[in-house]
Amino acid sequence: MKPLYKVAATLVLAGVAGHAAADIKPFEAVEYRKGIFKAVKWHFGAMGDMVKGKAEFDSEDFARRADLLAALSQMPWEGFRPGTYASATSALPVIEDKWEDFTAAGDAFSEKAAALAVAAKGDDMKAIKSAFGATARTCKGCHDDFKD
Numbered sequence: 001m002k003p004l005y006k007v008a009a010t011l012v013l014a015g016v017a018g019h020a021a022a023d024i025k026p027f028e029a030v031e032y033r034k035g036i037f038k039a040v041k042w043h044f045g046a047m048g049d050m051v052k053g054k055a056e057f058d059s060e061d062f063a064r065r066a067d068l069l070a071a072l073s074q075m076p077w078e079g080f081r082p083g084t085y086a087s088a089t090s091a092l093p094v095i096e097d098k099w100e101d102f103t104a105a106g107d108a109f110s111e112k113a114a115a116l117a118v119a120a121k122g123d124d125m126k127a128i129k130s131a132f133g134a135t136a137r138t139c140k141g142c143h144d145d146f147k148d
């Protein structure tokens, strides 16, 4: 058996190098990230209906969706790869040039979604609404700069 630290180092390197990077076609990466955003919309939209009173507020369901959103918020980014801005996408090529700004905007979304998931486990409706609004602003902030 390999010593544990060697196994860990191998995993870290695999993460840095990306998963079977050469085998992924541009359209697959585009479909991947769009699929994640569709799921984001699915849950965030339902949460928005509850926050805005268009649907009855179900705290258990809201918290479940908030947990899913927090996980989803970490997922799209690996689908943004070189050579994936030409077709079937509304992602702007400027993402390539401003990669650090783009990932910072992604991190902001993840942080706000994580805070929303925490707020959702409590019963402070004001805190929940405020955390929801903060998350929504990260969507718009990124779309304004990086989405057609």
Ligand code: HEC
Residues within 6 Å of the ligand: 030, 033, 034, 035, 037, 038, 040, 041, 044, 088, 089, 090, 091, 092, 102, 103, 105, 106, 107, 109, 135, 136, 138, 139, 140, 142, 143, 146, 147
């Ligand atoms: C860091 C940037 C960023 C953040 C944050 C972000 N998005 Fe996006 N989103 C994008 C980009 C870029 C695309 C275009 C993807 C493509 O077409 O390849 C996109 C696409 C989408 C789409 C269209 C998916 C489709 O059907 O093709 C939806 C819906 C969406 N985002 C919703 C959201 C919501 C809701 C949030 C916040 C809860 C959010 N996004 C946060 C960058 C972001």
